[in-house]
Amino acid sequence: MKTVTADINDVLIDCQSLWKVFGDKSAAAMKSIKERGLGKKEVLKEYNCVVGVSEASLQVRRGEIFCIMGLSGSGKSTLIRLLNKLITPSAGKVLVKGRDLAALSPVDLRQMRARNIGMVFQSVALLPHRTVLENAAFGLEVQGITKPERNKTAVAALEKVGLADWVNRYPGELSGGMQQRVGLARALASDPEIILMDEPFSALDPLIRRQLQDEFRQLTKALGKSAVFITHDLDEAIRIGDRIAIMKDGVIIQTGTAEEIILNPADAYVAEFVAGISRLHLIKAHSVMRSVAEFQQSAPNSDIASLARTTPDADIDELITLTMQSERDAIAVVDNGQIVGVVTPRSLLMGVKGPSAHDLPAASTNWS
Amino acid sequence: MNPSILQFSPGAFLAPSVDWLNTNFHPLFAAISYLVEAVLSGFEAALLFVPPYGLIAIVVVLAFVAVGLRAAILAGLCLGFCLLMGLWTASMQTLSLVTVAVLISVLIAFPIGVLCSRYKTLEAMVRPVLDVMQTVPPWVYLIPAVMIFSLGRVPAIIATIVYGIPPMLRLTTLAFNQVPKEFIELGSAIGAPPRSVLWKIEIPLAKQTLLVGLNQCILLSLAMVVLAGLVGAGGLGAEVTRGLTRMEMGLGLRAGLAIVAVALLLDRLSRGLLDRDRLPKAK
Amino acid sequence: MDSSGFIDLFDEWTDSALEWVSDNGEFLFDSIRQVLEGLYAGILWLLELPPFYLIALIVALVGWRLVNVWFALLSGVALALCFSMGLWPETMSTLALVLTATTLALVIGIPIGIMAGFFPALDRFMEPGLDLIQTLPPYIYLLPAIALLGYGPATALIATVIVAVPPAIRLTSLGIRMTPKEFIELGEALGMTPAKMFFKIRLPFALPSIMAGINQSLMMAFGMVVIAGIVGSGGLGETIYGAIRTLDIATSINGAIAIVVLTMVLDRITQSAARLGTRRKS
Numbered sequence: 001m002k003t004v005t006a007d008i009n010d011v012l013i014d015c016q017s018l019w020k021v022f023g024d025k026s027a028a029a030m031k032s033i034k035e036r037g038l039g040k041k042e043v044l045k046e047y048n049c050v051v052g053v054s055e056a057s058l059q060v061r062r063g064e065i066f067c068i069m070g071l072s073g074s075g076k077s078t079l080i081r082l083l084n085k086l087i088t089p090s091a092g093k094v095l096v097k098g099r100d101l102a103a104l105s106p107v108d109l110r111q112m113r114a115r116n117i118g119m120v121f122q123s124v125a126l127l128p129h130r131t132v133l134e135n136a137a138f139g140l141e142v143q144g145i146t147k148p149e150r151n152k153t154a155v156a157a158l159e160k161v162g163l164a165d166w167v168n169r170y171p172g173e174l175s176g177g178m179q180q181r182v183g184l185a186r187a188l189a190s191d192p193e194i195i196l197m198d199e200p201f202s203a204l205d206p207l208i209r210r211q212l213q214d215e216f217r218q219l220t221k222a223l224g225k226s227a228v229f230i231t232h233d234l235d236e237a238i239r240i241g242d243r244i245a246i247m248k249d250g251v252i253i254q255t256g257t258a259e260e261i262i263l264n265p266a267d268a269y270v271a272e273f274v275a276g277i278s279r280l281h282l283i284k285a286h287s288v289m290r291s292v293a294e295f296q297q298s299a300p301n302s303d304i305a306s307l308a309r310t311t312p313d314a315d316i317d318e319l320i321t322l323t324m325q326s327e328r329d330a331i332a333v334v335d336n337g338q339i340v341g342v343v344t345p346r347s348l349l350m351g352v353k354g355p356s357a358h359d360l361p362a363a364s365t366n367w368s
Numbered sequence: 369m370n371p372s373i374l375q376f377s378p379g380a381f382l383a384p385s386v387d388w389l390n391t392n393f394h395p396l397f398a399a400i401s402y403l404v405e406a407v408l409s410g411f412e413a414a415l416l417f418v419p420p421y422g423l424i425a426i427v428v429v430l431a432f433v434a435v436g437l438r439a440a441i442l443a444g445l446c447l448g449f450c451l452l453m454g455l456w457t458a459s460m461q462t463l464s465l466v467t468v469a470v471l472i473s474v475l476i477a478f479p480i481g482v483l484c485s486r487y488k489t490l491e492a493m494v495r496p497v498l499d500v501m502q503t504v505p506p507w508v509y510l511i512p513a514v515m516i517f518s519l520g521r522v523p524a525i526i527a528t529i530v531y532g533i534p535p536m537l538r539l540t541t542l543a544f545n546q547v548p549k550e551f552i553e554l555g556s557a558i559g560a561p562p563r564s565v566l567w568k569i570e571i572p573l574a575k576q577t578l579l580v581g582l583n584q585c586i587l588l589s590l591a592m593v594v595l596a597g598l599v600g601a602g603g604l605g606a607e608v609t610r611g612l613t614r615m616e617m618g619l620g621l622r623a624g625l626a627i628v629a630v631a632l633l634l635d636r637l638s639r640g641l642l643d644r645d646r647l648p649k650a651k
Numbered sequence: 652m653d654s655s656g657f658i659d660l661f662d663e664w665t666d667s668a669l670e671w672v673s674d675n676g677e678f679l680f681d682s683i684r685q686v687l688e689g690l691y692a693g694i695l696w697l698l699e700l701p702p703f704y705l706i707a708l709i710v711a712l713v714g715w716r717l718v719n720v721w722f723a724l725l726s727g728v729a730l731a732l733c734f735s736m737g738l739w740p741e742t743m744s745t746l747a748l749v750l751t752a753t754t755l756a757l758v759i760g761i762p763i764g765i766m767a768g769f770f771p772a773l774d775r776f777m778e779p780g781l782d783l784i785q786t787l788p789p790y791i792y793l794l795p796a797i798a799l800l801g802y803g804p805a806t807a808l809i810a811t812v813i814v815a816v817p818p819a820i821r822l823t824s825l826g827i828r829m830t831p832k833e834f835i836e837l838g839e840a841l842g843m844t845p846a847k848m849f850f851k852i853r854l855p856f857a858l859p860s861i862m863a864g865i866n867q868s869l870m871m872a873f874g875m876v877v878i879a880g881i882v883g884s885g886g887l888g889e890t891i892y893g894a895i896r897t898l899d900i901a902t903s904i905n906g907a908i909a910i911v912v913l914t915m916v917l918d919r920i921t922q923s924a925a926r927l928g929t930r931r932k933s
Contacts, residue, residue, distance in 0.1 A: 086556055114559030125554040129572050142560035142568070190558075377736050379905035386900050454658040503870070503918055504911055507877040507891070511903050514895055591788035595878065599895060608790060612881065617669050617798050618662025624791040631787050 010062035012194055012226050013083060018056040018092035020078050020250075023049030030090040040249065052078040054250045056092070060194070060226055065217065067241030068230045068252075075250035076230040080196050083228060084117045085109060097193070114143050118187030118195040122202055124179045126171040132158065133167040136185045143190070150189075157185040160219060177208040184216070188223070195220070197229040201236070213239050234273055238282065246270055258282050262354070279352060285319060286312035288351035289333045289341030299330070304339060307332040312340065316351055319343055386515050401522045408521055411464040420451050435640035446633040453622040455607060459630060462603035465593045466634070469525050470586055473532035477585075481540025482566075491541060501534045506592050514599050524596030531592045532585045539581025543574035579642040586634050594627055604630065669798050680799050687805040690755070695747035703734040706743075710916060717923040726919075729912040736905045744886035746913060748804065748879065749872045752811035756868050759812070760819025761861065767820060768827025768857070781817045789814045789871075790878055797882055807884030811875040818867035826860025827853060862925030869921055873914045887913075 021029050021043065029047035032038050033054075040051045053075045060066045070076040081087040082094060085101045094101045097116060104112060113119075118139070126135045134141075137154035145153075158164050161181040171179055180200055187195050197216075201209045217240050220227050231237050237244045238258045245255040246266075254266040259282050265271035289312075292304065308326040310319065312335050322331050323345060333341040390397070415423065424447045432440035450459040484491040509530050513523030547570050555565035571578075597605020604627050611620025673680060698706065711727035733742040767774040792810040800806045830853045838848040880888025887910050894903035 084557060086553060110559035110561060112559070113557060117557075119554075119557040121550055121554065121557075123548075123550045125548075125550040127551070127569065127572065138568075139558040142555075142558060142564045186558075196557075377901060377905055378732070378908055379736065379901035379903070382904050383901040386904075452657065453661070454655060500915075503915055505874040505876065505914065508907050508911060511891070511895065511907050514898070515900050515903070518898070587786055591790070594788040594790050597790075598881070598892070605788075605790065608794070609881075612793060612797055615797075616662070617794075618665040620794050620798075621665050622658070622661065624794045627791055628783075628787055635786050 011059045012062050012097055013058075013060040013228070014093075014095040015056060015058050015083070016093045016095070018053055018079070018082055018094065019090045020052040020075075020082060020087060021049050021090045022052050023047060025049055026090055034091065051250050053082065053089075056247075056250075056252050058245055058252065058255060060228055062193070062226055063221075063224055064242045065220060065227045065229060065240055067237035067244045068228065068247060069232065069234055069237040069244055070230075070247035071232055073249070074247040076232075076247050077198060078250075079247070080198055080228060080230050083196055084113055084119060114139065115190060116192050116194060118190060118192040120180070120183045120187050120195065120197045120200045122199040124171075124183040124200075126179055126182055128171055130170075131167065132163065132169050132171065132174070132182050135171065135182055136189055139186055139190045154185070154189050157189040158182070160188060160223075161185045161215075176204050177212060180204065180212065184219075188219075193226060195225055195227045197227060199231055200229075202232070209236070216240065234277065238277065246273070259284060259287060263287055274354075279354065280317040280320075281315045283316050283351045284312060285310055285314045285331075285333045285343055286341070288316070288319075288347045289343045290347055291341060292339060295330065295342040295344065302328075302330065304332055304342065307342070309334045310343075311335065316348065319348055323348065386512075390516060397516055400526075401517055404522045404525055408464060408468055408525065411468055412461055415460040415464055416457065420447075420456050424448060424451070431637060431640075435637060435644055439636055439640040442636050443633055446629040449629045450626045453626050455604065455622060455626045458602070458604045458607050458623070459626055462590075462593055462605065462627075462630060465521065465525055465528065465596075465601065465603060466586065466589050469528035469532060469589045469593065470582075472529045473536055473585055473589065474582065476529070477533045477536035477581075478540055481537045482544055484537070484541040485544035494537070498534045498538060501530075506531050506588075506595060507598075509592070510596060510599055519600035521601050523599060524593060524601030527596065528589045528592040532589045535584040535588060536581045539577055539584065540574075543577035543581065544570060546577060547573045576642060579638065583635065583638040583642065586638050587631065590627075590631055590634060673799060676799075684800050684803070684805040687751075687808045688803065691747055691751050691804045691808060694751050695744060698743040698747055699740070703739050704731065707731050707734075710920075714916070714920060717920055717927060722919060726912075726916045729916065733909045733912065736909065738887065738890065738905060738909050741885070741887045741890050741906075742909050742913065744884075745876055745888060745910065748807060748811070748884055748886055748888075749869065749876065749913075749917075752808050752872045752875075753815055753865070753869050755808070755812045756815035756819050756872070757865060760816045760864070760868070761823050764820040764823025764861075764864070765827055767824035771828075774824055777820065781821060784813065784817050789875055793878065793882055802883040804884050806882045807875075807879030807888075810882075811872050811879060814875050815868040815871045818871060819864045822860045822864030822867065823857070826857030826864070829860060830856040859925060862921070866918065866921040866925055869917055870914070873910070873917070876910060 019030060019033070021033070023029065025047040026049050029038075029043050029049040029051075032046070033043065033051075038046070040054075043049050043051050056075075056079055058066070058068075068076045068079060078087060082089050083096070085094065085104075089102075096112060099112070101109065101112070126132075127138065130138070133151060133154055136158050137150040140150035140153060155164065155167060158167060161184055163178060163181055163185065166174065166178070171182070174182070183200065201212050204212065213236055229237070229240055231240075241258070243255065243257055244261060246253045246261065248269060254261055254270055256264075261270060262274045262277060262279055262282055265274055295302070295304070307328055307330055308322050309332050310322055312333055314322075314333075319331060323343075329345060331343045332339050333343060418426070424444055427447060428440045428444045431443040447459075450456055480494070484494055506527075509527035510523060513527040517523040517526065551569050551573060552565065555569050560568070593601065593603060594605040594608065597603060597607070597609045600606070604623050607623035608620055608627070611617065611623055707727045707730035710730055711723040714726045715723035730742075733739055763777075767777060789810070792813045793806065796806040796809040800809065834852050834856065835848075838852045843851070876884075876886070876888040877891050878888070880886070880890070880892040883889065887906050891903055891906040891910070893899075894906060
């Protein structure tokens with residue numbers, strides 16, 4: 001998976017301590033949470049309100065695909081809708097391109113949604129009585145763009161998703177995967193900087209899902225867009241995302257790259273999730289290498305300079321191959337001409353296996 | 369048999385208030401009467417101005433374009449039948465009453481229906497009123513109408529309009545409530561202004577149910593208009609009444625059959641629009 | 652095309668056809684009329700027997716049992732109101748008419764509905780006919796009735812029965828068809844005879860629908876009341892019709908109140924009976 005480096009300094013979406021409480025008495029409940037630090041159960045009992053999202057903070061950078069992963073009820077659907085204010089937060093701020101969503105007038109908010117933030121839905125929501133072309137052009141139509149122009153843009157978008165031949169068909173004639181591509185084309189047609197994707201591939205069968213995941217990632221990166229992608233499938237998140245946030249019960253438990261999460265799961269809950277993930281391609285040399293000093297201590301007679309070499313980005317799979325090919329017992333990791341570390345078979349095995357369960361803190365229970 | 373202690377006649381009690389209404393609001397009622405008569409007469413004149421064959425031809429063509437071949441043929445047959453029965457004028461009178469009434473009913477019921485689907489409190493308030501309105505038999509609407517506007521076409525059309533509102537309103541609310549939530553969300557997410565959401569998303573998706581409401585409104589209005597023949601509304605209803613009261617069976621039968629023809633015409637045309645709207649099938 | 656000639660011909664033909672039918676079918680129509688008027692008279696006699704407060708009380712009790720105490724009170728008072736407006740005889744007359752008509756409609760409609768439920772072909776065959784009956788303005792059903800039976804309660808009854816039959820057939824048929832497949836399979840697996848199956852499985856499931864059909868039939872019948880008043884059915888229908896024609900505001904309001912009261916009381920009672928049937932089942 002090639003990664004175009006995201007620009008750390010250009011933050012497109014900035015969420016600060018977002019809360020969402022559902023229920024008639026949500027305002028009062030929110031106040032109590034702030035003042036008395038109530039937990040989810042107490043809020044339910046006292047105010048008959050449900051806490052959907054609690055204290056969520058995240059940042060999405062330009063050019064980055066950010067995945068939010070969680071099971072049903074984790075609050076991920078709520079969180080993504082807070083990002084374009086389809087749901088209004090009970091507390092906290094959402095800044096898109098530096099502008100506070102709460103401060104926008106209705107007209108400005110609509111403009112923001114029309115031009116800067118695109119959205120793709122799980123159910124696609126293609127208007128059944130309009131052709132594929134008209135559906136793809138729909139976002140442009142509500143912006144008031146003239147027909148010839150918007151059709152041109154829509155056709156270009158449909159070409160990008162590979163559906164240029166289907167422009168005059170109706171949604172009912174398309175398969176699920178194709179419908180989802182039209183949804184994507186619709187979002188792309190307005191050329192937004194950010195695309196929000198709400199479990200778009202969940203309803204499709206596994207092979208199509210794989211294909212669309214890859215296509216989506218390639219397309220997004222090629223166009224230089226940022227995306228926030230929610231899913232309940234960790235495999236999908238790892239496949240698509242640059243960074244992943246794991247949610248449970250409305251709380252973001254851990255944020256980081258796939259590698260970071262796998263190497264350092266924040267608690268047993270996360271660890272259990274990542275237990276099934278194959279680490280062969282995710283863990284890199286720089287995470288499993290020993291320092292040169294350490295190696296020299298354990299094997300004083302070894303000639304480091306003559307070891308087989310590799311880069312810090314080499315994954316475990318490569319390292320295993322190298323180790324088996326080499327006659328020596330270690331591989332040197334070289335960065336910028338300098339030897340920065342050594343990978344021994346033992347450290348390699350540790351990398352493959354991962355930390356054991358009782359090294360970790362228990363799953364966070366502050367919200368039970 | 370009727371101990372005078374218990375004697376209580378709400379009617380006698382209320383009658384003076386109706387009289388009061390009649391005297392004090394007379395200008396208002398007269399204005400409404402005038403307006404309604406003007407619209408109706410205009411419509412009727414238009415329908416009768418065109419020679420019967422011409423009008424039939426126009427309707428057939430319109431039916432063909434809007435619905436289909438079968439509907440067009442049926443339209444031609446029904447109208448031709450009315451002509452054959454020697455009841456062309458009466459049929460046109462009835463049709464103009466129904467058309468004007470339905471138009472106004474829809475104009476009133478549609479916006480309220482949409483508002484009811486958006487605001488649940490409004491719906492809760494309106495629902496019991498609609499329940500009562502639909503339990504009450506149609507002729508009940510004629511009573512106050514006649515009391516205020518005397519006999520003639522005006523009470524007929526006012527009663528018809530009021531009678532036609534509940535089905536249209538209910539089905540409009542239902543239609544909009546049935547639009548899947550994800551499409552509303554889509555409208556918000558792409559930054560569509562509320563008017564766009566209404567016209568481009570909600571109405572097209574609600575169309576099927578809306579047309580059912582229209583169909584119901586039309587048929588109920590026809591029933592009411594025919595009934596109103598009793599109170600001097602003219603049209604086919606008056607002909608049936610004449611046939612019944614004078615035991616002129618031929619006339620009565622002709623008028624009855626003409627009513628059947630008109631009912632079929634209106635029903636098939638409005639249902640035809642419904643079927644036409646069905647989506648292109650998936651392969 | 653000379654339509655006026657045709658029209659005159661049509662009228663003549665109609666008149667002579669009718670004469671022929673009423674002459675030759677005189678025996679048939681007379682007996683029909685007698686049966687209908689007999690039924691009506693019988694029910695009317697029953698209703699006129701007790702004094703008004705007794706009937707009001709009975710209705711209130713039924714209302715209490717099926718709905719709630721407020722409804723019972725209201726309906727009792729409302730019926731007493733009919734009396735105090737001096738319209739009791741007419742109210743009973745209308746009630747007799749409606750009850751007779753509905754009962755007849757049910758006696759005809761429910762068996763047909765049951766058969767239609769079992770034989771979809773029959774159902775499909777009747778569908779357009781029922782559609783037609785329900786589409787046409789009810790007013791016109793008076794025509795054939797008057798032609799054959801003249802003025803009087805019999806005519807009103809026939810027209811009302813025609814209008815009240817379709818809902819009974821439709822909803823009964825629907826009810827029969829609505830038995831979930833699993834229960835039919837259960838019955839067959841237990842080796843039930845068709846009769847047992849009908850009474851123990853299908854009927855309970857069909858009951859809510861049938862009750863709704865009874866309610867609808869009743870409401871259709873009430874809708875015909877004033878229309879029936881034109882043909883001399885007596886009762887509130889005639890009262891109101893006369894009052895409208897003479898612009899007698901007071902009487903028309905009274906009559907309207909009486910019918911509306913009667914309609915709503917019976918409507919609520921039958922609806923509650925239907926719901927009660929459903930609840931007991933689940």
